[in-house]
Amino acid sequence: MKEILGLEAVTKEYGQGDIKVFALKDVSMSVNQGDFLALAGPSGSGKTTMLNLIGGLDRPTHGKVEVDGVDISRLSGGALSRLRLHKIGFVFQAYNLIPVLTAYENAEYVLMLQGASVKERKRKIMSLLKEVGLDGKENRYPRELSGGQQQRVAIARAIAAEPALVLADEPTANVDSKTAKALLDLMERLNTEKGITFIFSTHDPAVMDRARKLVHLKDGKIEEIEEKESKTREPNAD
Amino acid sequence: MALSKIIKLAWRNLWRHKRRTWITVSSIGLGMAFALFLIALGDGVYKKLIDQGIRLEAGHVTLEHPDYEKAPAVDRYVGPLSSISKACRSISGVKRIRPIIRGQAVISTSAGSSGVGVVAGNPEEEKAVSLIPGKIVEGRYIEKGDKRGVVIGKSLAKRLKLKVGKKLVLTTNDVNGELVNELLRVKGIFKTGIEEADGFLVQVPLAVGRRIYKLPDDYVTRIGLILDDPKDQDSVMEAVSAALSGKNVAVLPWQKVLPDLSSYIAVDKGSNIIFQITILFLIGFTILNTILMSVMERQREFATLLAIGTSPLFLKAQVLVESAFIGLLGCVLGLGIGGSLSYYVEKNGLDMSSTFSKGTSVAGFTIDPLIRTDLTMGLMLWLGLGVFLGTMVIGLYPAFKSGKVDIAQTLRMN
Known part of the structure; x- marks a missing residue:
């Protein structure tokens, strides 16, 4: 299976002079296309830092982060921005939808940035919203949607541009267990049916159970990588 | 395509805090109306004095x-x-x-x-x-x-x-x-x-x-x-x-034939301009405060937009368009109120006899207590354009700030 992400001796340290705090220390791992991977660990273990580095939202102090064959640690701000637009989807714990845009417009936003035509955007987003279970709710603003529905919009936004991987930072932390299960079902279905690579952080054992690859982090280091039975299909493989 | 989205986002963002937007637009509008009326009134008085002067000379x-x-x-x-x-x-x-x-x-x-x-x-x-x-x-x-x-x-x-x-x-x-x-x-x-x-x-x-x-x-x-x-x-x-x-x-x-009158007008115009600049300066701070506040409270949103691939330029343009909308609405309100008031006083006059003592004169010319404004299209265009461009210039700093968000830090803090 194609390697979609590679981390090579990645270190992220904060602070100046003698006072330094290591958020990640000498971390190396790889992720294949179609993986459904969870970064697990307690608070402060480096989950969010790792997601930020993978997503190009932050730069490593040392080491190399490669996304789809591109060393993103060396990219300029503009190039990073373009890479995020085309190759990475984000799902945030607090949904982070744009409050002045409707569900449809939130999901459409990335496609608009990519320059897709109105017709193409409409076709794709209507189908996506249906897929994530928001059929008929496209004209609702985020404030008119429940937490679970907002997170579904966020997932639709993340996968609209067909990115190489989707990063989700504690995607179920703000919803109840029933909604969390439904969201995990959705992400798992998108992963198995469409072959979308998901990397999500969590410290919820119920969520960890659903991951097929589990990376345990502790104090900024990988403690263990746990591989489970693969259910993932190759993209477009029938 | 992106421009239409920028305009749509900017317009909707403007009305997130309706009261704040209206207060800002009203500040611009009223300040501008006041300035327009004062300038038109001054021009009306000068016009009359000059008219009297040239008719006598x-x-x-x-x-x-x-x-x-x-x-x-x-x-x-x-x-x-x-x-x-x-x-x-x-x-x-x-x-x-x-x-x-x-x-x-x-x-x-x-x-x-x-x-x-x-x-x-x-x-x-x-x-x-x-x-x-x-x-x-x-x-x-x-x-x-x-x-x-x-x-x-x-x-x-x-x-x-x-x-x-x-x-x-x-x-x-x-x-x-x-x-x-x-x-x-x-x-x-x-x-x-x-x-x-x-x-x-x-x-x-x-x-x-x-x-x-x-x-x-x-x-x-x-x-x-x-x-x-x-x-x-x-x-x-x-x-x-x-x-x-x-x-x-x-x-x-x-001006050479009536040097006293010309000097009086030049001095009076100068002091009026200082007064008007002071008003516009205060309005400028209101605009800066509003736009900056609106940018600062949307740091998380900007961080999200940047994270999902929005270019900093797009964000800056969006904030600038918000400033443009505020400026435009303020100008429309200001020109509407100031223009209507000036037009009314131009047609009907404003009786200042209770303020001017009988025979109040400048440079040897008596000021008629029934004063009239002199409203011209040029004045309205000049002032409107000035306030609008001023708003845009003021909006540059908040726009610059919007594109400089530390994405990881902002998203982590929230």
Whole structure:
């Protein structure tokens, strides 16, 4: 299976002079296309830092982060921005939808940035919203949607541009267990049916159970990588 | 495509906090309306003063002997009037040509004597231009055929106990320096409200003036040009100077002929501009505060937008468009309120008699207590454009800030 992400001796340290705090220390791992991977660990273990580095939202102090064959640690701000637009989807714990845009417009936003035509955007987003279970709710603003529905919009936004991987930072932390299960079902279905690579952080054992690859982090280091039975299909493989 | 999204986002963001947006738009609008009204009011007062001035002196542009300004005397005359008139009449923007003879004299009656300024003009032309024909309170204005007719000011008449039909003796020096006496009869008494005119001015027909001062035929001391639009003054002066090159004629703007009035207007305008800039400066801070606050409270949103691939330029453009909307709405409100108020005062006047004491004057000219604004399209466009561009400039800093969000740090903090 194609390697979609590679981390090579990645270190992220904060602070100046003698006072330094290591958020990640000498971390190396790889992720294949179609993986459904969870970064697990307690608070402060480096989950969010790792997601930020993978997503190009932050730069490593040392080491190399490669996304789809591109060393993103060396990219300029503009190039990073373009890479995020085309190759990475984000799902945030607090949904982070744009409050002045409707569900449809939130999901459409990335496609608009990519320059897709109105017709193409409409076709794709209507189908996506249906897929994530928001059929008929496209004209609702985020404030008119429940937490679970907002997170579904966020997932639709993340996968609209067909990115190489989707990063989700504690995607179920703000919803109840029933909604969390439904969201995990959705992400798992998108992963198995469409072959979308998901990397999500969590410290919820119920969520960890659903991951097929589990990376345990502790104090900024990988403690263990746990591989489970693969259910993932190759993209477009029938 | 992206532009339409920027505009849509900016417009919707504007109305997230309706009250705050309205307060800002109202601040711009009211400040601008206030500034527009004050400028239009000032321009209206200046226009009236200038109008009074040129009607009493000669015109927007004055043609006279090059040495007349240094030492006004009747022996410094210009002409021939017919050829100068012909040259000026062909120049676009010249509405009227007003030949006058100005001189000094002493008039005497049995009640006493007084030094006066004599203005001799063509009665038909003066009726169209001068203030005096419309201010006759007793008798009538002079006519072309009046061989000895004179109109005098109300204060002068009172001082010398003159009435319509009474005689007076005018004593002066002619162009040769000879002392001359002329018996004249009062045809009318005028009251302009301008003390310099009512107390010290007499008007006679042009032919009478020429006879008294013994000026050669077709020569006068001043030729005033009344313009269709005073704003064309510079271009008309240029054309007149070119047309009269080679002739011994000085072409002067009204500012040179009425230096006191011109200085007063310049000083008053200067202080008004400082006041208006202060108002606009305060408005500027309100705009900066609003836009900056709106940017600072959306840091998380900007971080999200940047995270999902929005370019910093797109965000900056969005914030700038929000500023543009605020500026545009403020301008529309300001021009609407200020324009309507100014238009109303232009048409109906604003009675300031309770504020101005009777006879309040500047540079020798009495201010009419019924003041009117002078609202022009140019003023509205200039002010509107200025405020709009000012808003855009103020919006640059918040726009710059919006694209400089530390994505990881902001998302982590939230």
